Amino acid sequence: MWKPDRQSQKPLYEQIADHLEQKISYGEFPPGSLLPSERKLAEQLGVNRSTVILAFAELRSMGIIESRSGSGTRVSQYKWGATPRHTPNWKRYAEGGSFLPNVPFLRRIREALSQTPSMIDFASGELSGDLSPMNEIAMLMDEHHYTSYLGYANPQGYIPLRQALVAYLDQYRGIQTTESSILITSGSQQSLFLITQCLLSPGDAVAIEDPSYCYSLPMFQSAGLRLFRLPVDRDGVRPEDIRTLYKKHRIKMIFTNPNYQNPTGTFLTDERRNKLLEIASELGLPIVEDDPYSLTDYEGEFCPPLKSVDPHGNIIYIGSFSKIVASGLRIGWMVAPHAIVERLADARQQMDFGLSVIPQQVAAQFLISSHFEPQLNRLRMQLRYKRDLLIEALQKELPGLIQYNIPQGGIHMWCKLVPEVNDAKLLEEGIKKGVVFVPGSVYGSDSGYVRFTFARAKEEDIGPGIAAFAEALRELIK
Amino acid sequence: MWKPDRQSQKPLYEQIADHLEQKISYGEFPPGSLLPSERKLAEQLGVNRSTVILAFAELRSMGIIESRSGSGTRVSQYKWGATPRHTPNWKRYAEGGSFLPNVPFLRRIREALSQTPSMIDFASGELSGDLSPMNEIAMLMDEHHYTSYLGYANPQGYIPLRQALVAYLDQYRGIQTTESSILITSGSQQSLFLITQCLLSPGDAVAIEDPSYCYSLPMFQSAGLRLFRLPVDRDGVRPEDIRTLYKKHRIKMIFTNPNYQNPTGTFLTDERRNKLLEIASELGLPIVEDDPYSLTDYEGEFCPPLKSVDPHGNIIYIGSFSKIVASGLRIGWMVAPHAIVERLADARQQMDFGLSVIPQQVAAQFLISSHFEPQLNRLRMQLRYKRDLLIEALQKELPGLIQYNIPQGGIHMWCKLVPEVNDAKLLEEGIKKGVVFVPGSVYGSDSGYVRFTFARAKEEDIGPGIAAFAEALRELIK
Structure with missing residues (x-):
């Protein structure tokens, strides 16, 4: 991040004014947008507030910004003087389009995480990081020279990776x-x-689980789909609900996550599967x-x-x-009839x-390497350990205030809060105390839930994180 | 590709029948779809046609496929016996959706390239491959251990790569x-x-160059945009046309490729830029x-x-x-007002x-390495050499039949054919002779053009490729 140069001949306030003017002229702060407050900017740049006040005065005198008491400082709508139409109204473009923005809670969480690196996640x-096989991947990358031709790849994906997946799907997923x-x-x-x-x-009408990950995806609404809910109970979705939705709404597709469902951790029973x-x-x-x-089942059992x-x-x-393995590889796959695969590859x-x-080469190498099986075994053990740490902390910090089922696999714990609290206030209070989690309403229609994911936080942070959450909750119900 | 096992006890025809049945049951050949002809399948599998006939008879007797004279062999609509509704109608799903498929010419070219590896492209x-710095990239990957945390990345992109790009954009692009x-x-x-x-x-109405790459992108239609053309002449687009389109259609955005435009190779003049x-x-x-x-300018001149x-x-x-550098890295960037960048990163x-x-780490390393500048110099020299080979071949093989302007940068040559020929027939005839190119109608509204890209073909293939094209053209005009 830019900071003024204290060795420079130029006064700090002038450096700051120049820097802001540049940002404004590059459109980073478009016409009409709100600038950070004097206090906040002073903090970010490590200068006195009075220095920022001088810089703002400089820009105001040039007609570049405008301050109104009570409503902060804004970039002038007419920064280019006589002809206000020079710059496109970028704000309008950013707010236009038919693709919906992410849900506000998720944006807020991302923002909090990027602003405060110490936030418990x-x-x-x-x-x-310690659950991903980073050393093994680095070793494989050292062993194999990636000198092959780097042209546009096969539209369906790198062939050796698809070959490795055929064997993987047979062996591990039946x-x-x-x-x-x-x-x-x-x-x-x-x-x-x-x-x-x-x-x-x-x-088109589709059926999605409630609560579920899909619920949190504006991509469904962006595609113009009509969403109908399949409530998830302790044993997963109730299959008969599908028949009802089909009769009423002619649903065209069902989305499900039957093994250690996100967020509830439930496992669809055999009877319901059939x-x-x-x-x-x-x-x-x-x-x-x-x-x-499903490969995270803590007992290592095969979950078909x-x-x-x-x-x-x-x-x-x-x-x-x-x-x-690692989310940063950005490797996933789909198994579908060839006509579907071809259509989607084309799109x-x-x-x-x-x-x-x-990354496709790295994934293929890792999948056929001797590191894959040990990675799964280690991961299961460590996830179970983290789950146990979380349960211990919940019992210690929130006795009587929270209810949950104990998941046997996966990375999420779905908790019902006994006291009634406002989702948004709870999240803000949590952020203040240094902890983020996902309010349940992101995933479904019932209120009063929280999703704690225990895979990302460090082991030593799980206890303190739940303690911070408990403080936040108590703040709201006192 | 699967081939029958000649060492096996099982007769070849039974192996083939089993293989096809498996493909059908996995939905690779959905109900109602056309199977390859007996002749073609025999060729692909390296067996006699009579063996395929036996395999088909086997499948027909099981009710899995149906043959009607004159219309080939199809997968039975009722392969599961009494209940024809078991399998979703995947074909209908593949043909549904609002996202349009790629243009048929481009699909046909891709198909021809994948079926015939010797096709001149x-x-x-x-x-x-020889124009990409594969060895240098492999060296960088050996030097730098990629052991850093592989979590979900920054939504705007890996920070060191953005830092490297700030310097690159300043130095190379002004x-x-x-x-x-x-x-x-x-x-x-x-x-x-x-x-x-x-x-x-x-x-929304937008303006795109005609001819242009954008023309070939169904993504514009998929987004429901109304496209209006900005004709490209020898000096690029005519700026006054924008005013006209704005008055008539209230266009909301202009798409342009001013430096060595794809496909025409034109360079927008300074006057028109202003x-x-x-x-x-x-x-x-x-x-x-x-x-x-623009960095491919053959004289190495700075093209702002x-x-x-x-x-x-x-x-x-x-x-x-x-x-x-290399298309297979899949690394690009956008410079825009921050509000726009944030919105698009979120989407x-x-x-x-x-x-x-x-790949972001690899790109950042390469960009700040001592290999970047030599790569650009070598690339310019080699592209100019390939362009010259192409021109030489066109002069030799097609005197009087073709017209073009000589590009000073880029990788495309846009050629007007003097005789009138049908685009589709010319492409098919070319494929028969072992050469693919893009018919001009893919890029615009005027007929009678061809785009030859000279970056992809090997140097020694350029002459023979144009000879094959000349044969194809002569075949159609004789």
Whole structure:
């Protein structure tokens, strides 16, 4: 971040005025936008507030900014003097478009995390550095020289990675498939984006779990879909609800996350799995099965995905490396009928011209290496340990104030708060105390829940993080 | 590709029948879809046609496929017996959605290239392997251990890469900017996708060059935009046309590629640049400047982008590594007002959760390394040499049949055919003779043009490729 140069001949306030003028002329602060307060800017730049007041006075005298008491300092609408129409109204463009912005809670969490590096993070759905096999990946990258041709890659994805996935899916997921039915994506998010954008039309009705990750994705609304809820109870979704939704709304697709569901951690029972497949097949309805967590089962048990028992080919299966290896690789995959894979590969070409071959090579190497199996074993042990730390902290800090089921896999803990509190206030109070988590309303229609993700925080931070959360909660209910 | 096992006890025809049945049951050949012909399949599998006939008979007897004389062999609609509704109608889903498929010519070219590896490629807009610094990149990857934390990356892109780009843009492009005004994308394609999806709304009117790359992108139509043409003559677009389009259609954005334009290779004159900026600024219209080629100027001259002389901040600038380093890195960038960058970074998070940090690290290392400048020098020399080889071949093989301007930079040659021929027939005839190129109608409204890209083909293939093209052309006009 820019700071004024204390060795320079130029007074600090002039340096700051020049710097701000440059930012304004580059449109970083568009006409009409609010500047940071004098106090905040002084803090950021490490100068006295009076220095900033002088810099602002300088800019005001040039007609570049305007201050009104009580409403802060703004970039002048007429900064270019006589002709106010010179600069496009960027703000209007930024607010236009049909693609919806992220939900405000998630933006707020991201902002808090970037502003305060010491913030304890129970919000991000990803692994901490020590859970990812960084050394093993670095070793593989040292061993293998990536000198192959770096042209535009195969639209369906790097062939050796697809080959490695055919073997992986067979061995670890009980799914028999072929290279030509696999599409490599940059993760589950891109898989879902392609499906919602390219296989469905605005106005189509789809069923999503409530609560669920999908609930938090404006991409569904951006695609113009009508969303209908499948309530999740202790045993997962109730298959009969699908029949009802089909009759009432002619739903065209079902989105589900049956193994250690995000956010509830529930595992769909065998009986319901069979019923779900039976009903989908009877109605000819495709199911999108998102399966990021099942290899994290703490006992190391095999959790068969729906796709492994899909006699009639109703399932589009989505997997990814993000929750078992490293989210930063940005490698995911989809298993679907070839016609679907081909269509989505073609659309993806138009959106981003495919993925870089480098992380695809790394992923393929890692998958066939001797490091993969030990990574899974280590991950399961460590996740269970972190879950136990979290439960211990919840029991110690919040006795009688919180209820939960204990997950047997995955990275999330879904907690019901006994006292009634306002989601937004709780999050703000948590941020003040140095902890972020996701308010339950991001994922569904019931209020009074919180999702704690225990994979991202450091082990030693879990106790203090929950203590901080407890303080925040007590602040609101006192 | 799968082949039957000649050592196996199982007869070849049974192996083939089993293989096809598996493909059908995985939905690779959905119900109702056409199977390859007996002749073609026999060729692909390296067996006699009679063996395939036996395999088909086997599948027919099981009710899995159906043959009708004259219309080939299809997967049965009722392959699951009594209940035809078991499998979703995947074909309908693949054909649904509002995102349009790629233009047929581009799909056909891609298909031809993947089926015939020896095809001479004047179609792909990318560098050949020897033009990319593969050894240097491999060396950098060996030198630097990528053991850093592989979590979800910064939504705007890896910070050291943005820092390297601030210096690069200043030194090589005359653009002063700051890290916070840069968004890292996976290339120009993703930059354009984000802009068209997120800053514009369905029904908005935009101006695109005719002919141009944008013309070939169904992403514009998928976003529901109304496209209006800015004809490109020898000196680029005519700025006054913008005023006319604004008056008539209230265009909201201008897309331009002023330096060595794709496909025409034209360079917008200084006079028109100034006029263009003046008019855009007067109308408060944003310009999206796509600038992939200007560092390829064969004389090594500095070609200032519009963004470097953009007094009123009208320009969103798009750059990429694809045409100067390697397309397979999938690294591009956008320079825009911070409000725009923030909005697009947020939207991209929802689409794919950002880019893998690995290629971003590689790109940052390469950009600040001592290899970057020599790569540019070598590239310019080699591109000029390839251009000269192409011109020589055109003069030798097609005297009097073709007209063109000689480009001074870039990787494309835009040629007018003197005889009138049908685009589609010419492409098919070319494929038969072993050469692909892009028919001009992909890029614009005028017929009778061809785009030859000379960066991708090997030096020794350029002569024979044009000879093959000449044969194809003569075949059609004889």
